[in-house]
Amino acid sequence: MSFQYLSEEQRARYRRFLTDPSPEDLERFFYLDADALVEVAKKRGPHNRLGWGLKWGTVRMLGTFLADPGDVPHVAVDYVAEQLGVADPSCIKHYAERLPTQHEHAREIRELLELREFAEAEAELRVFVASRAEQTRDSRRELFDRAVVWLIENRVLLPGITTLAALVTSVRAERLAAVNEHLVEQTPVEMRRELLETLVVPTGKKMSPLEWMRTAVSVVSGAGMKEALNRSVAVWAFGAGAVDAGGVAPVKLTELAAYGMSAKAPKIGQLKGSRRVATLLATMRNLEGVSVDDALLLFDLLMSTKLLARASRDEKNAKLKSLPKLRKAALQAESALRAVLDTPMTQQEQPPQPDDQAEESAESGPVVRETTASEMIARIASVVPIEQLEAALAVIKELVPPAGEDEDLAWRAELTNRFASVRGFVELLADTIPWGGTDAGAGVVAALRGLPRVLAYGKHAGVQHIAAHKDLVAGSWRRLVYDNPELGERLIDRHAYTFCVLEALWSALRSKDVYAVGADKSGDPRAKLIPDALWSVHAPSILTALGLPADSAEHLRKLSGDLDGIYRELADSLEANPAITIKDGRLS
Structure with a gap:
């Protein structure tokens, strides 16, 4: 059956309540607006009014009218009954006694909500599903759920589950086939042959070229860096990035490449029709960026762990080893300097005089003179031999960087x-x-x-x-x-x-x-923005897939109008709500 791909939960909840509606769902679907209240007031008997209100909410939430009102959860029954002032919600059991009344109510609600049959909206739905299939990575299950939401939001009655599931499957298959065909048409014939050859293990080799190109180099060394760059050269030699893939959404290329990067080469070789070449082309285009990212990551690791860090570590080790030598030289220089500092710059002495002048010299006092260079050197040499001092200064000059040099x-x-x-x-x-x-x-x-x-x-x-x-x-x-x-x-x-x-x-x-x-992790972040030329090609499909108008101002006006309407409706209902009081501008 065409709906076998759906999950058990998807089948169970289609056009029926699987769980109780949340408070948000009750407010969104079962809240009776002014038009609904006017219409429901025309019905005789609380069970008819309650039944009409439940049909109103059910078709808005499920996209269908339930034959048995007993299938509606009690929380929804109580919520509608409270709005209509029905004191005994259990009276709903009487609503099922007369089918013509239910049919009449369904026709009224269809006209009031302007509901359409599926056949009237099928073409529009196909366009929507096709747009989602072209612009997203939605699976069939996800596309099915998207289709259900689209039908409900566009007020279309849901068809049988088989009909909708078959539509999703066929439209998705058509669009994926069109994507593959387009990529193959844009690929030169010679490149197609070369791409297919990457699946074959050459004689004497252990892996196919595709497997080798998909495997990142993990050896952090100069040889590993060379191999990583050679891998990138081999990938870029195909020229896959030069193939015009502008007619295909980037997400579809990513989807094809994801399979091509993980599946075994024989598995890719078994793909049917144009999907095989399309997958290989997308994979090779992806590898152009991946191989560059891998090479530059390896370069970063090589520089940071093997070259810069190791050079810094070796330099520090050499510095530690030189510390005893530097310490000895510094102590010798310190001793020489201390000898200089301890030597007085001037000296007082009594020059030898004849006896007849001794008395006169004593009266005139001692002679003061400056210490000569030769005396200073002799004083230093008495502490540190000059040869040792010169060797110590040479060591200091060698091991201590000159003033103004950076620490690197x-x-x-x-x-x-x-x-x-x-x-x-x-x-x-x-x-x-x-x-x-x-x-x-x-x-x-x-x-x-x-x-x-x-x-x-x-x-x-x-x-x-x-x-x-x-x-x-x-x-x-x-x-x-x-x-x-x-x-x-x-x-x-x-x-x-x-x-x-x-x-x-x-x-x-x-x-x-x-x-x-063209790379991802090491690429230009600005390149992630959609180019104008690419946007002009895909804009209609993207907007349809997202359910957005081309004019952003129009979209904002609609949101503004919806918000204003909700606020006004809420304000008008405050006085009639006994659970709410407003005092001094505060809501309780």
Whole structure:
């Protein structure tokens, strides 16, 4: 049967009450408005008035008239009875005694609510279901529930469950087939062949190309980074992203790709008709972004855990190992300085005089003179030998950074020793990823793209080759890149420059100043907005699926009018409600 795909609960609640209506449902569907109260007042007998009111609420909530009023939950019966002033709700049992009265009431309610038969609205419903099938990932069960809600909201009487279930199944199948056919038509014949070949395991290999491309590289190393970028190169070589898929909603591409990313290759190969190629195309388009995201995640891990962190850790370890040496040198320098500070700058002495002048010299007092440099050096040497002092000062100069140098100099210098870890993938990183960036990241992207050319000069790379990116070489990188004493004048340390660019890239990726075009996690957040060209294609279908008008002002006017009507209706009923009192502007 066509409705077998529905759940037991869906079948049980279709056109009948499965549970008691909630207070919100009672207010929404069983509340009798002014027109309903006028009409129900014409009925004779409390059981007829109550029966009419229950039919009013039931058809609005279930989309059908129940043959037996006893099937209406007691909470609904009591709620309607309270509105009509019916003291004994049990009188409803008499309403079922006369079928012609029920039929007459049903005709009146149909006219009052302007209810339509299913056949009159079937074409509209097909358009709605088709729009939902094209623009969402709704399953058949979800589409069925959406169709029921649409019929009730548009005041259409529900058909038999078989009729509606079959309609949902056929419309969904038609639209999905149309999506697949459109994708296949847009795919070049040669690409279709190449996509199908990814399902076949090559001779001597353990997995199919599709399986290899779907498997992310997990080894955090330079070799792993190279493999991840090569994987991205292989994916982008198909050119799936260049296929015009503008006629298909992105969510449908995502749905096809989700299956293609999880199903085994033989299972995909068993798909019928155009769905097989459409699934592979969507999968490959998805892999373009996924492979880039995976590669850049690996780059982030490599930089943060294997390169930057390890260089910083090794530099700290080296610093700890040098502490005894530095301490000894500092103590020697301190001893020398203390000797200087303890030596008086001037000295008083009594020069030797002849005996006949002794009495006169005694009267004139001792002679004051300044301490000479040779005396000061002799005093220092008596504490610390000059050779040891010079060695101590050399140690201090080596281990203590000069004034004005930033604290990153030491670990960045250590980082340059790891050039072999990145040399194998730098060119791939620059050329493979479709880089993009904000104004703040444009300089980083330009420097990265030019990095392979700089490295190609080898040891002859000079300042003129990075002149366009000199602003990027800041802080301690400036000293490491430009002032390597082992290099000739106007030559640069290309290892240091490489890490300078990679560190800037790593930082810019984290701040989103640099991103990968077309990627998801590492892509441009602004790219998630629907482009005007794509919106113009899908707008009618999207608006139909959401039940919204094209004019937002019209939608807001309707909401405003509905809200105003509800407030006025509530205000008019306050005086007649004994449970409510208003005193000093306060509602109790």
